[in-house]
Amino acid sequence: MSLVDVQNVTKKFGHTTALDNVSITFDNGGFFGLLGPSGSGKTTLLRTIAGFYYPESGSILIGDRNVEKIPVEKRDIGMMFQSYALFPNMSVADNVGFGLRVRKVPAVEEKRRINEALELVQLQALADRRPSQLSGGQRQRVALARAIVTNPKVLLLDEPLSALDKSLRVDMQIELKRIQREVGITTIFVTHDQEEALTLSDRIGILKAGRIIQAGTPREVYDRPVDAFAAGFLGEANWLPQQLLDGLTLPGEKQSHRFAVRPEMLTMSDAAVDGRNSVRGKLVQRVFAGALATCLIEVKGEQWKLIARDRDLPDFAGEGDVWLNWAPEDTIRVPA
Amino acid sequence: MKTSLLAHAGRVWLALILFFLYAPILVMAAMSLNASPFYQLPFKFTTEWYEEMAGNEQIIAAAIRSVLIACVTTVIATALGTCASVALFRYDFKGKRLLQVLLFPPIAIPWLITGTAMLIFFFFIGIGRGTPAVIVGHVALALPYVIVTVTARLSSFDIALEEAARSLGADSWTVLRRVTLPWISPGIVAGGLFAFAVSFDQFVVSYFLSEPGDSTLPVMIYTAIRKGFTPEINAISTIIITLSMGIMFLATRKAKFGGEH
Ligand SMILES: Nc1ncnc2c1ncn2[C@@H]1O[C@H](COP(=O)(O)OP(=O)(O)O)[C@@H](O)[C@H]1O
Numbered sequence: 001m002s003l004v005d006v007q008n009v010t011k012k013f014g015h016t017t018a019l020d021n022v023s024i025t026f027d028n029g030g031f032f033g034l035l036g037p038s039g040s041g042k043t044t045l046l047r048t049i050a051g052f053y054y055p056e057s058g059s060i061l062i063g064d065r066n067v068e069k070i071p072v073e074k075r076d077i078g079m080m081f082q083s084y085a086l087f088p089n090m091s092v093a094d095n096v097g098f099g100l101r102v103r104k105v106p107a108v109e110e111k112r113r114i115n116e117a118l119e120l121v122q123l124q125a126l127a128d129r130r131p132s133q134l135s136g137g138q139r140q141r142v143a144l145a146r147a148i149v150t151n152p153k154v155l156l157l158d159e160p161l162s163a164l165d166k167s168l169r170v171d172m173q174i175e176l177k178r179i180q181r182e183v184g185i186t187t188i189f190v191t192h193d194q195e196e197a198l199t200l201s202d203r204i205g206i207l208k209a210g211r212i213i214q215a216g217t218p219r220e221v222y223d224r225p226v227d228a229f230a231a232g233f234l235g236e237a238n239w240l241p242q243q244l245l246d247g248l249t250l251p252g253e254k255q256s257h258r259f260a261v262r263p264e265m266l267t268m269s270d271a272a273v274d275g276r277n278s279v280r281g282k283l284v285q286r287v288f289a290g291a292l293a294t295c296l297i298e299v300k301g302e303q304w305k306l307i308a309r310d311r312d313l314p315d316f317a318g319e320g321d322v323w324l325n326w327a328p329e330d331t332i333r334v335p336a
Numbered sequence: 337m338k339t340s341l342l343a344h345a346g347r348v349w350l351a352l353i354l355f356f357l358y359a360p361i362l363v364m365a366a367m368s369l370n371a372s373p374f375y376q377l378p379f380k381f382t383t384e385w386y387e388e389m390a391g392n393e394q395i396i397a398a399a400i401r402s403v404l405i406a407c408v409t410t411v412i413a414t415a416l417g418t419c420a421s422v423a424l425f426r427y428d429f430k431g432k433r434l435l436q437v438l439l440f441p442p443i444a445i446p447w448l449i450t451g452t453a454m455l456i457f458f459f460f461i462g463i464g465r466g467t468p469a470v471i472v473g474h475v476a477l478a479l480p481y482v483i484v485t486v487t488a489r490l491s492s493f494d495i496a497l498e499e500a501a502r503s504l505g506a507d508s509w510t511v512l513r514r515v516t517l518p519w520i521s522p523g524i525v526a527g528g529l530f531a532f533a534v535s536f537d538q539f540v541v542s543y544f545l546s547e548p549g550d551s552t553l554p555v556m557i558y559t560a561i562r563k564g565f566t567p568e569i570n571a572i573s574t575i576i577i578t579l580s581m582g583i584m585f586l587a588t589r590k591a592k593f594g595g596e597h
Pocket residue numbers: 013016017018036037038039040041042043044045
């Protein structure tokens with residue numbers, strides 16, 4: 001069942017088309033990641049769903065209500081901002097309770113719901129603090145509690161973790177996922193970090209120049225990217241040089257298509273392996289990084305990358321000619 | 337060595353400035369408490385001139401009128417100025433830059449010129465002279481100060497705060513009242529204090545625009561001085577200066593020039 005349904009939405013800023021006829025459906029209760037390079041329209045899409053921007057054309061459904069002409073404050077959304085945007089003149093509890101007071105929720109219920117929300121993000125002890133007395137991670141959680149305390153239909157997050165340092169970010173990812181599961185709220189979040197998108201999302205959408213080029217589960221998008229951009233953006237791709245295609249087992253017609261293999265699908269050997277696709281290359285570098293090793297191999301002028309458990313790699317003496325092998329069904333095929 | 341010499345010279349320079357600024361004021365304050373009406377020494381303490389001043393109905397009436405005009409000016413200028421600042425901050429429109437630039441020259445134009453221009457203009461449009469004209473004039477003079485102070489405060493305002501409030505269901509009025517105004521209130525208070533001081537200290541514009549019968553305090557003092565100095569003028573001037581400096585002190589503290597949070 002779809003909760004948010006964006007249909008043929010176009011949004012322009014002057015001469016820039018930030019969203020170009022975008023259609024995408026967000027399922028009820030799902031955790032949806034919008035992924036794309038900077039300037040691809042992720043923020044614009046999120047803010048158009050939120051109601052900060054009105055689209056030039058197209059329709060947006062939240063639940064069964066057409067909202068494209070309804071202002072933000074009437075859309076019943078929850079949003080978390082990159083800067084957290086906590087009200088500096090209010091305590092943590094008052095920040096969380098803001099949306100409830102605006103909705104004129106009775107005082108007793110307000111108090112109970114503030115407590116529940118703070119409990120969910122494990123911050124009851126700090127209810128009376130000012131935002132300026134909190135750490136980055138704590139502010140983040142207050143912002144989250146404030147966004148979900150009103151039970152909005154959909155939670156919108158714009159690069160919610162980008163202001164945190166790496167280790168805190170990973171903690172917050174886990175926390176965010178836990179809270180989202182517990183509350184069951186439909187969540188749409190924007191990121192340019194593919195790892196984050198893969199960790200958090202049930203489904204992802206890839207944006208490029210204002211268009212959704214692919215949407216699906218992370219697995220689907222990773223295993224069957226629709227084009228070269230999607231293949232390169234989510235995960236890494238080793239592109240097969242055109243002159244090597246003959247003699248390989250390929251999934252479909254060669255005509256006007258390109259083929260690639262993911263680095264972790266490759267094995268390395270000193271001779272071609274029967275039943276697998278094999279190409280010859282020159283081992284340029286082998287980098288040991290604990291459990292995994294990364295090898296850089298030159299294949300007919302293309303830089304290829306192989307990732308494998310270090311102990312699974314044969315012991316070649318540094319550099320030299322090698323064979324790279326993979327199962328034919330692991331070949332990715334996209335239109336050229 | 338060189339820098340310390342420079343620093344030393346700087347300190348002397350600053351001391352001189354402060355001396356020439358404050359010495360006359362201090363002398364005047366002292367003389368308002370000196371028994372001799374001809375400023376003769378030795379100093380003999382008295383509150384006679386303050387008592388005489390308190391009994392002078394003309395001075396009291398002018399003082400009350402000045403305070404009332406300053407209050408009305410403050411309320412109007414602060415309200416209009418705050419609205420203007422918020423509008424300038426929130427909305428983009430054609431000519432916004434030009435409007436912002438045009439706000440500054442009135443602060444620099446000599447009040448004599450502004451006063452003359454206002455007098456001519458007010459006669460031209462039929463307001464003429466009188467207390468309403470004085471108030472309109474004062475509001476016009478005070479507005480740029482309010483806008484500049486409130487805008488300075490707004491420039492450190494995170495627009496995401498308003499967006500967050502809206503996303504939580506707050507309409508524009510609630511957003512303004514609960515989020516934006518609390519943030520800019522120090523700027524509004526500072527702007528209001530500036531407006532009060534501009535109006536209360538205003539001589540030229542008041543002189544041009546008030547009617548002979550109902551002059552403000554500075555105008556009355558000027559008229560009195562022309563007839564001859566009396567120590568009561570020192571007394572009332574000392575009170576005005578103390579009040580104005582207090583207000584300016586509060587205003588600059590509130591406006592937090594240079595500092596944040
Ligand atoms: N408020 C705005 N005014 C003008 N152009 C904008 C505005 N917001 C975004 N854009 C433009 O729209 C495009 C998409 O921007 P954005 O949605 O912010 O991308 P992303 O979040 O993926 O980095 C960019 O070309 C950007 O310059």
